[in-house]
Amino acid sequence: MNTILKFAFILFLVNLAAASILATTYNITKPKIEEQIRMAQAEALKQVMPEEVADRIEPVEKDGVVQYWKAFKGKSSQLNGYVFIVKKYGYSSVIETMVGIKKDGTVIGLRVISQNETPGLGVKVADISFIKQFINRNVSELELSKNNINAVAGATISSRAFLDSVKSSSMEMLKNKNE
Template sequence: MKTILKFAFILFLVNLIAASILAATYGFTKTRIQKQQDAIKEEALKQVMPETVGDRIEPVKKGGIVKYWKVFKGQGASVAGYIFASKKYGYSSVIETMVGMKKDGTITGVRVLSQNETPGLGAKIVEIVSDKTLISSLKEAFSKEKHAKVAISPHFTEQFRDKDIRGIELSKNNIHAITGATISSRAVLNSIKSMGIELLNNKDE
């Protein structure tokens, strides 16, 4: 009987220690992940709204949660645009985006914050297509001239720029869906369009 109790106590201690280690690891990892996500969002806020439109943003909160951001130019009091986050389930994951929009509904930029779509298909929403060749890349690498680094956006999200958010659609003359990934493409477009229109209709609330 004593032996059984001894083993039970040892097993309890082992489980307790293991649970404590897992809890500590989860807490540490969760904090790091949250910091990374916050950094990505901060960078996205800068990328989706050019300074020519606005250079000052103010969060609009409801219940302590940021719903969207108002964009201002300089010290002006008039709203120049808006930034908002949208998300919708795609083919195999939730796709979250950050969107910049002028006050008239013109899209200034789109950035995918997170996605876990199928590699080679839906994941192409974040694929950057380069027209550089091996030779041109080598020439640039060994050139003495300094070339300014230009931020390159994925082809799919770049299609949204300068389009009226109320009129975006998957078509040959508007937004081209990614081949073999229509579901992912439509999820991004629908989430952006619905959130953008809702914001334009209720921006004074």
């Protein structure tokens, strides 16, 4: 009985020390980590919705979670476009994309936030050379074909998933909001 108590006490001491060190580290790094996340998001927002189009981006929250962002231009409260995040399973992972569109459905910017597609093939959906095909096009006319959007060579499945997710969610967004 005595040894068990001794072991328990030693384990308790070790864990206490570990926990207090971790708590300190957590508190030191917490503001910095939050700032990094905020910066990353602000940068992504700016990229999909540049200042020329909208200089004020406001989150729309529901139950404390950001659903999408509204983009305004100038001082007027004239709504100019939307930014939102879409997810869809591609070839080997969920492709998460931030989409910025105008109210009439013109694509302003796209940015793949996270994906884990095949290196050298599917990952190229995040490349600028693939994404720039979408810019300044109306979402409703996007399609994978020779004269429209060229799929990434050898990665048709990833390309199609990416396009579908952008297209269908944009259409839905516009339908709900423009009514």
